[in-house]
Amino acid sequence: MKEDIHQCMKMGIVHRAAFPLAASKRGGTIESMMDIVRDPFFDAIELTSIPDPAERTEVTQLLLSSGMMVCYHAQPRPSAAKPLSIGSLIERERRSAIQELKEAIDEASEMHAEMVTISDEFISGAFLHKNTLPALEQSLQEIGRYAASKGAMKAAYEPPFTFSNEPPRETIAKIPGTGVYIDVEHLPAHYEMNDRNMKHVKKQLIYSRIGNCSKDGRYQQHVAARQQAVNTEQLMHFLRNLCKMDYIGEGKQKVLALGVKPLAGESPQAVIAGGKRTLLEAWRLLQRHSAIWPEC
Template identity: 30%
Template sequence: MKDSIHKYFQIGTIQWMSHPPADMDVLDSLKTICCDDFFDAVEVCRFMDDETRLKARNMLDQAHMKVCYGAQPRLLGPGLNPNDVDEAGRQKAEKTLLEAVDEAAYLGAGGIAFLAGKWEPKTKDLAYSQLLKTTGNVCAYAAQKGMMVELEVFDFDMDKAALIGPAPFAAKFAADMRSSFHNFGLLVDLSHFPTTYETSKFVVQTLRPYITHFHIGNAVVKKGCEAYGDQHPRFGFPESANDIPELLDFFRVLKEEGFFHAQDPYVLSFEVKPWKGEDGDLILAGTKRVINRAWAML
């Protein structure tokens, strides 16, 4: 492509993945990302104290960053399940998602993203109803603030084993949600396509009416190999599924399916993290090189 990728997408990164908390202070991480003009957007999660949250908000505002809010850690950390068949458990998940909407609004984000919880074959239909209930309540609350709610499509039997996807099931859920809530959308992640045994073309074409947000990344889906599952290793990681050719294919599909919107660009964030002693800043630099090469070949 002759045009810059920034013409058609707001390029971001997931802060807590790029710089895991054990490796770097969150404010130092945010400053590093905000000072890098490759990034138009940054995805943040829960801040544990008011002072840090205020400093982060001021930093994001000064840097003119598009702010996105990931509520996934709020669920995964304490093991909360928005489709819990136990109503008390479902309500706990809903409560933290409603709190996420408030925190996202404070930080200047236009919405939140989350994921479905684990499921069991015997109670799948009930779990689906529970997820509709949770998501509907969160969408209704977010709508009062003019905010979006996005469900990220995950693997259904490999690692996270979330109720939503694969893509056809995610499309069914999104259609059910959109019948009542216009502020609902789907977040699709290139790193999850190998974990749901699907291709970029299949996922994007299947979910096209409902996609509002993109992630890119990598996965290892060969059993017995290091970083197996939904671990988001760097592009080109040994025995992994995605590198420059797969990202190029993804870009081609997005172009063919009409997702290049110069006037109102989608957020496209990369979700990669250092693996066992790797350096987060080196991984960021390497990911940008992968993006630049794939884009140049488009």
């Protein structure tokens, strides 16, 4: 395996996580993105909606100039009266969720995004009820076709870990340009579980994230998880699994996005730098354990 991590994957960063307050001040979004595009460590950036058309145009031009790959995370509008689910059995609600996702895909296309990730809020537990699966499959097919109509754009969503036993896994494999993504901070805390669960998404995996990470682990703010951030050893195991799944490796250029988020009073730049150091340390550990993990 190559020592240079960039020869084995595209390194990305989740903008909204790294700079959570950027949109709250005038010019904050473009200023924070300037920090990112100036850093040659990152090959890709994950954005979310930019409501102001003028600001969106400015961001698009900046990213085109930088040559970075653009990914777009579609999430429900803050003004939504109730959660929207593409697995809803109420047809009106299902259509509303699909329409919102299509509008997000339109915005992503405007910003030349090559990947759209779908927030799990749009799934809203649909995998947990067998009677919602047909509606969910139908929605995913429509969304996948719509994303494909934009050219080379792909659509990915994060499945629950009952995914290996559910019919949509087979459906996803049949929809061109559609797949799943995984986020290490949402995986079960016991990493032996990851080995079993991650292998089920091997063929459908098209995008991956790592959340807050530090050498010793620290509290991270994901509302649902409420667990420690990923430490170096855990991250090494996650990278090992990605190697075994043939997602990363020599000559591979799939995205691994850094989703670090500063806590109150922390500098975004310092937290990003810490995340990079942790990732590179995990990569070096994996290099030293190459005899144990020959698949990598």
